[in-house]
Amino acid sequence: MYELIPVAQAPQYDEEAEQRFAEEWPEFIFHDLEVRKYIDRRQEYFPEWEFYLVSDDERLIAGCWGVPLVWDGTVEGLPGGFTDSLVRSVVGYEEGVVPNTFVLMAAAVRSDEQGRGHAGRVITSVRDRAVAGGLAQVIAPVRPTLKSSYPLTPIETFMTWTREDGLPLDPWLRTHVRLGARLLAPATASQTMTGTVADWEKWTKMPFPSSGTYTIPAGLTTLDINHSTDQGLYKEPNVWLRHA
Numbered sequence: 001m002y003e004l005i006p007v008a009q010a011p012q013y014d015e016e017a018e019q020r021f022a023e024e025w026p027e028f029i030f031h032d033l034e035v036r037k038y039i040d041r042r043q044e045y046f047p048e049w050e051f052y053l054v055s056d057d058e059r060l061i062a063g064c065w066g067v068p069l070v071w072d073g074t075v076e077g078l079p080g081g082f083t084d085s086l087v088r089s090v091v092g093y094e095e096g097v098v099p100n101t102f103v104l105m106a107a108a109v110r111s112d113e114q115g116r117g118h119a120g121r122v123i124t125s126v127r128d129r130a131v132a133g134g135l136a137q138v139i140a141p142v143r144p145t146l147k148s149s150y151p152l153t154p155i156e157t158f159m160t161w162t163r164e165d166g167l168p169l170d171p172w173l174r175t176h177v178r179l180g181a182r183l184l185a186p187a188t189a190s191q192t193m194t195g196t197v198a199d200w201e202k203w204t205k206m207p208f209p210s211s212g213t214y215t216i217p218a219g220l221t222t223l224d225i226n227h228s229t230d231q232g233l234y235k236e237p238n239v240w241l242r243h244a
């Protein structure tokens with residue numbers, strides 16, 4: 001058996017979680033400047049929306065977090081993606097608006113426990129909590145894990161790819177769809193990562209000798225390097241899903 005526990009009630013896992021789950025992401029993910037402006041307030045305002053999945057024998061298995069916000073239920077009214085959801089939730093909280101939607105922002109399963117259905121446990125449990133907490137709509141700007149093998153393919157095309165059984169080709173989209181989610185729309189610039197050329201060389205462990213467009217490890221799309229402005233720009237595409 002497994003239990004989804006709010007992180008505030010289980011500080012004994014904090015150190016392990018930080019180490020285990022940080023490894024699951026490429027370094028560039030942590031360099032969205034807009035996210036940095038809001039992330040501390042997210043932790044302060046919404047501590048109840050961050051969880052650990054823990055097994056009976058008290059092993060830390062997975063972690064996830066999300067934010068509450070107002071959404072009108074239309075595709076046009078969706079936030080731009082991950083970063084815009086964060087901004088909308090924090091600003092909404094400060095303005096005192098009453099949220100009606102839970103956005104599942106991120107989930108990670110420890111690497112030696114992947115492929116055993118834990119993500120499904122996390123999604124269903126957090127979805128139930130959201131609904132019980134008055135957030136009847138549950139959406140997610142999902143980072144399709146297989147997209148990094150197809151960095152040149154537009155997200156609009158990638159998200160339509162299915163297997164013979166009709167389920168998405170991407171395993172992470174597939175997990176959500178199996179649990180009752182619907183693909184809503186592409187989020188073409190869900191996050192924006194910027195840095196100097198030296199920053200990008202450090203984050204990706206790749207030299208970028210010329211200006212130009214590069215594919216990068218774990219990149220869902222390409223990176224544009226401009227030596228004359230000493231800047232690298234990467235806009236991460238995600239897919240908006242809505243859970244039933």
Ligand SMILES: CC(C)(COP(=O)(O)OP(=O)(O)OC[C@H]1O[C@@H](n2cnc3c(N)ncnc32)[C@H](O)[C@@H]1OP(=O)(O)O)[C@@H](O)C(=O)NCCC(=O)NCCS
Pocket residue numbers: 024025105106107108109110113114115116117118119120142143145171172174175
């Ligand atoms: C994406 C992630 C949360 C899925 O968790 P999980 O518990 O392994 O998911 P499941 O066991 O339900 O497996 C989901 C699908 O992914 C596949 N999968 C899981 N781990 C995999 C791996 N390491 N390599 C390839 N495929 C894998 C499974 O086979 C399954 O596909 P199926 O439909 O053919 O059965 C997990 O792999 C992870 O933490 N990744 C790193 C962080 C991340 O990318 N998070 C998602 C963005 S928010």
